[in-house]
Amino acid sequence: MSDSDTISEMLDELRALCNQIEEFEKDRKEAQAELDGTDMELSVLKSQKRKKISELRKMITEHSKDNIAFLKELNALI
Numbered sequence: 001m002s003d004s005d006t007i008s009e010m011l012d013e014l015r016a017l018c019n020q021i022e023e024f025e026k027d028r029k030e031a032q033a034e035l036d037g038t039d040m041e042l043s044v045l046k047s048q049k050r051k052k053i054s055e056l057r058k059m060i061t062e063h064s065k066d067n068i069a070f071l072k073e074l075n076a077l078i
Contacts (some may be wrong), residue, residue, distance in 0.1 A: 053078060 053074065060070045 011074055059070075060067055060074065
């Protein structure tokens with residue numbers, strides 16, 4: 001095998017590696033974007049949960065005759 005053949009083969013291998021790297025980077029960016037979206041959704045849901053807990057605590061303490069039972073159930077959900 002000549003030096004030219006060896007160089008050509010190595011260049012082909014390098015091209016293949018570069019293509020693999022590009023694919024992995026593309027997949028990583030897509031996965032990161034999906035993760036960022038998931039984190040945002042999770043943050044919104046947690047915020048909604050905190051707000052709902054606050055509203056429930058206020059309602060239970062102000063209006064309910066069965067405060068203890070409701071508070072126990074609420075605490076079980078938290």
